[in-house]
Amino acid sequence: MPYVNIKVTGGNEAPTPAQKAELIAGVTKLLQDVLNKNPATTVVVIDEVEMDNWGIGGKTVSQLRANKT
Amino acid sequence: MPYVNIKVTGGNEAPTPAQKAELIAGVTKLLQDVLNKNPATTVVVIDEVEMDNWGIGGKTVSQLRANKT
């Protein structure tokens, strides 16, 4: 019955459908292995966050990526 | 003053504007009826989650819907 929310950067860094499926399968298995949770009722939601909307160190990811170029 | 977040599948399963309004009115009334909460400050946010981004039973909803066809 666990609920998992995974937030990652989207846009040109967004995971592919296959990668999303792999994340969902992987975290569901992890909860089964570690806590014996029933996979049938484990819910996972992935949010893709635009790089303008994600900040770390007081900067948006857009600003950080631009500085790297 | 309650805050409610409702996550449902989006894409071709997304609720219509009228259904969203009905959900918001309904959950606001529920909080008033059960807990006597003031509707004026009850906040509701609906998130529509893409079917690739929602998992249950270790599969994405996209995979589950495809299996049903």
Add this chain to the structure above:
Amino acid sequence: MPYVNIKVTGGNEAPTPAQKAELIAGVTKLLQDVLNKNPATTVVVIDEVEMDNWGIGGKTVSQLRANKT
């Protein structure tokens, strides 16, 4: 498959177990009535938030309640 999160004030304003059960039954039924969602996989999580930890209008609820006395 919807996921619902309800945040309300806790402490001496916390809902009773019976009220929590009523909220969970009510919002699950609402999603079935409005969107035809399957109750069996509708997940609801209630968070009780301490009055020092909830703010509205730039004040904590503790401050607002104290002002009312």
Add this chain to the structure above:
Amino acid sequence: MPYVNIKVTGGNEAPTPAQKAELIAGVTKLLQDVLNKNPATTVVVIDEVEMDNWGIGGKTVSQLRANKT
């Protein structure tokens, strides 16, 4: 190490990239000033919520904005 999530209305009320950067810088500085939190590991995520998907007082923001016209 704090994590901050800010939800605001999107669509034609969405913040500009410059405003988002200002919010992220501002809340990161606030956490440093008040709690001495390390800006380097302060994470901020901004969600823009469509006006059909945000409710207050039992109405969607779309309904409220239409009433004002």
Add this chain to the structure above:
Amino acid sequence: MPYVNIKVTGGNEAPTPAQKAELIAGVTKLLQDVLNKNPATTVVVIDEVEMDNWGIGGKTVSQLRANKT
């Protein structure tokens, strides 16, 4: 830079500190393996939800556990 939130039932079903550490290590590694995300900035928050506060199928987990006895 991903952010992960894991909600599980608490009380007498709460994970031990060692299990929490295993979940955090496991999901951080999963994000590195699948998406090449930097573990140093991967943030994970685990919420333990009381059984009165978690609902599935329109019932609280407390009600469901009581029915099983």
Add this chain to the structure above:
Amino acid sequence: MPYVNIKVTGGNEAPTPAQKAELIAGVTKLLQDVLNKNPATTVVVIDEVEMDNWGIGGKTVSQLRANKT
């Protein structure tokens, strides 16, 4: 009408009531200054997360703090 959620470590690192009030006042003012949001309907929720339940770099904060001693 914005909604803000701030998660910080709790336990012996938990903010005092005065610091929480300062965070709530500060972030409400920030949203007014940057986006002209109405403070009266700005909602802020602070979550205090136990150090066993917060992970960064694949370790719990409890493990990281212990390593520092």
